[in-house]
Amino acid sequence: MTPPIDLRPYLDELERFADGQMSESEQAAFELRMEQDEQLSAAYEAYERFTADLRWVAGHETLRHRLKGLDKRLDQRQDALARIQRRRRRTQIRWGVASGVLLVLAGLALWLWLRPHTLSPDEAWARYYSPDPGLSETTTQRTGNLLLTEAMRQYHNGQYPEALQSMRRISEASLSPDSLYYYMGVVLLRQDDATAARTYLLRASRQPGSALAGKALYHLGMAQWRTGLLPQAKATLQTVADDAQNPYQAEARKVLQDKAVFPRD
Amino acid sequence: MTQPLAETLTHLRVGNQTFLIKFYQENRDLFARWARRQHQLQPAVAHELLRTVLVEFYDQVADGRLTKLPPDLRAHVYGMAAQNLQTTTDESDVLPAAESGRRRRLLGLFTQLTADCQQVLMFFYFRGYNFEKVAGKMGFANATVARLQKSGCLRRLYDLHLRAQLAADPASGDA
Numbered sequence: 001m002t003p004p005i006d007l008r009p010y011l012d013e014l015e016r017f018a019d020g021q022m023s024e025s026e027q028a029a030f031e032l033r034m035e036q037d038e039q040l041s042a043a044y045e046a047y048e049r050f051t052a053d054l055r056w057v058a059g060h061e062t063l064r065h066r067l068k069g070l071d072k073r074l075d076q077r078q079d080a081l082a083r084i085q086r087r088r089r090r091t092q093i094r095w096g097v098a099s100g101v102l103l104v105l106a107g108l109a110l111w112l113w114l115r116p117h118t119l120s121p122d123e124a125w126a127r128y129y130s131p132d133p134g135l136s137e138t139t140t141q142r143t144g145n146l147l148l149t150e151a152m153r154q155y156h157n158g159q160y161p162e163a164l165q166s167m168r169r170i171s172e173a174s175l176s177p178d179s180l181y182y183y184m185g186v187v188l189l190r191q192d193d194a195t196a197a198r199t200y201l202l203r204a205s206r207q208p209g210s211a212l213a214g215k216a217l218y219h220l221g222m223a224q225w226r227t228g229l230l231p232q233a234k235a236t237l238q239t240v241a242d243d244a245q246n247p248y249q250a251e252a253r254k255v256l257q258d259k260a261v262f263p264r265d
Numbered sequence: 266m267t268q269p270l271a272e273t274l275t276h277l278r279v280g281n282q283t284f285l286i287k288f289y290q291e292n293r294d295l296f297a298r299w300a301r302r303q304h305q306l307q308p309a310v311a312h313e314l315l316r317t318v319l320v321e322f323y324d325q326v327a328d329g330r331l332t333k334l335p336p337d338l339r340a341h342v343y344g345m346a347a348q349n350l351q352t353t354t355d356e357s358d359v360l361p362a363a364e365s366g367r368r369r370r371l372l373g374l375f376t377q378l379t380a381d382c383q384q385v386l387m388f389f390y391f392r393g394y395n396f397e398k399v400a401g402k403m404g405f406a407n408a409t410v411a412r413l414q415k416s417g418c419l420r421r422l423y424d425l426h427l428r429a430q431l432a433a434d435p436a437s438g439d440a
Contacts, residue, residue: 004430007423015416050423051390053368056327057375058391061383063282063323067289067316074293 007050010043017044018051118260121226128255129222130248132186132215145174151183160191177203178210182219189219194226214240218248225261234262274334277326280391285319292339299343304350318345374425382418389415 007014016022017030034041119127134156140149151166164187170180185200201223204216221236240252256262273284293312300311322342325331335341375383381403388394388402396408396415405411 006427008420008427011420011423015419019412021412050371050426053371054375054386054419054422055390056324056368057372058387059280059282059327060320060324060372061375062387062391063285064316064320065387066282066286067319070286070289071293071312071316074290 005043005046007043007047014044014047124261130251131190155187160187163187178207178212182212182216186219189223194223198223214243214246218252285323289319314346318342318349374422377425378422385415385418
C-alpha cells in the first residue's frame with residue numbers, strides 16, 4: 001500500500017489550478033510540470049480524490065440541511081395553522097355562547113310579553129268600564145232643572161260626592177224616576193260605590209218603557225262584576241251584548257270575551 | 266412526481282435535490298402517521314427518520330449504488346425506514362469499503378468545521394457557486410474574500426483529515 005501523500009506543499013497550486021484561478025500560461029506550465037513530476041501528478045490525483053469526496057460530503061450535508069430547514073418551516077406553518085384554528089374555534093364558541101344568551105334573553109322577553117297576564121280588579125275595571133258621559137249643560141238647561149244642571153257639572157268635574165248631594169236634592173216630581181235612578185247609579189259607580197249603585201241601576205233598568213233601561217242594564221252588569229257577583233254580572237252583560245239597540249253592546253261583548261274576567265264554564 | 270423516473274435519477278445524480286425536497290414536503294405527515302401506527306414513533310422522531318432515509322437514498326444515487334429508480338418510491342422509502350429501525354445500515358456491503366470508509370470519515374471531519382466553513386464548502390463544492398456568488402450568499406466583502414475563506418476552510422478540513430490519518434496509521438506519518 002502506498003503511503004498517503006501530504007498535499008500541504010502543493011495545496012496552493014493545486015487549488016488555484018482546479019478552481020481555474022491560473023492564467024493561461026500558468027496553467028500550461030503547471031500541466032507540463034505535472035507530466036514531468038511524478039510527485040506533483042500523484043498529489044493532483046490525491047487532491048482530486050479528496051475534493052470528490054468533499055463534493056459527496058457537501059451534497060449529503062446540503063440535502064440534510066435543506067430537509068432540516070424545510071422541516072422547521074413545515075412545523076412553523078403547522079403551528080400557525082393550529083393557532084388560527086384554535087382562535088377560530090374560540091371565536092365560534094364565543095359567538096355561540098353570545099347567540100345562546102341572546103336567544104334565551106329574547107325567549108324570556110317574548111314569554112314575558114306574551115304570557116297570560118292576570119289583570120288586577122282595578123286594572124280590569126279601568127280597562128273595561130265605559131262610564132256614562134253624563135248630560136250636557138245644554139240638555140240639562142233645557143229641562144230647567146237647576147239642581148240637575150249643577151249635578152252634571154260636578155259629575156263632569158269629577159266631584160262625585162257633591163254631584164250625589166245635588167242629585168239627592170232633586171225632587172222626584174221634577175225629574176223622571178228612571179233618569180234619577182240612572183244618574184244616581186252612574187254617579188255612585190264613578191265614586192266606586194258599586195254596591196249602592198246596583199240598587200239604583202236595577203231600578204232604572206226595570207222602569208217600563210224607559211230609554212235609559214238598556215244603558216242602566218250595562219252599568220248594572222258592571223256594578224255586579226265590580227262587587228263580585230260574577231254569574232249575575234255575566235247574565236246581565238250577556239243581555240246587553242245580545243241587544244243590538246243597546247249603545248253599550250260593543251263594551252259588553254268586549255268584557256265578556258276576556259276569559260280572565262269571565263272564565264268559560 | 267410526474268417527472269419520468271429516469272430523468273429524476275439523472276437530476277439527482279447531478280445534484281438537483283428538488284425531487285427529494287418535494288417528496289419530503291408532500292409525504293412528511295403521511296409518513297409520520299405510518300411510523301406512529303407501525304412503530305409507535307413520535308412525529309418529530311418520524312420526521313427525522315424520513316430525513317435520514319432520504320439522505321441515504323440520495324447518497325445511494327450519488328454513489329452510483331442505485332442505478333434504477335424504484336417504480337414505487339414511497340414503498341421503497343418506507344421499506345428503507347423500516348430497515349433503518351431494525352438494523353444499523355452499513356453501506357460497505359455495496360460500496361467499496363475503502364471509498365465508503367473514506368467518505369464517512371470525511372463527513373465526520375466536515376461536521377467539526379464551523380457552520381460558516383461548512384456553508385462555504387457546500388456552496389462551492391456542491392452548489393457550484395463561483396466566488397462572487399459565495400461572497401453574496403455569505404455576506405463577504407467580495408469574491409477575493411470568498412476565495413480566501415474557502416481556501417482556509419479547505420485547509421482546515423485537510424488538516425483534520427491528515428491528523429485523522431496519522432491517528433489511524435502512525436507509520437504513514439514517517440513516510
